[in-house]
Amino acid sequence: MTYLIQDWDGNVCFFGQTFKTFDDAEEFLFEKLVDDYETDREDYYIVQGIVRSANYLDPNDPRGNLKVHS
Numbered sequence: 001m002t003y004l005i006q007d008w009d010g011n012v013c014f015f016g017q018t019f020k021t022f023d024d025a026e027e028f029l030f031e032k033l034v035d036d037y038e039t040d041r042e043d044y045y046i047v048q049g050i051v052r053s054a055n056y057l058d059p060n061d062p063r064g065n066l067k068v069h070s
Contacts, residue, residue: 005029006045013044022046 002018003025014032019025025046033040 001048002050003046003048006047008043008045018050019046 002020003022004016004018005013005025005028007013014028017028019028029041029044029046033044
């Protein structure tokens, strides 16, 4: 199973990048949120799942074809 990162609203973040372990995803967030990790980390969730196609976001959004399928 793979892990990916969602925001507080359930949107797939970081262009659907997947991680082999929970710890890999956590390390990625730590590197991305360098300035204020403790505050910003509350806005993200690491979930298990695979990314499948979806068209529910703005068509110009690069995440427009990503949705989590557990």
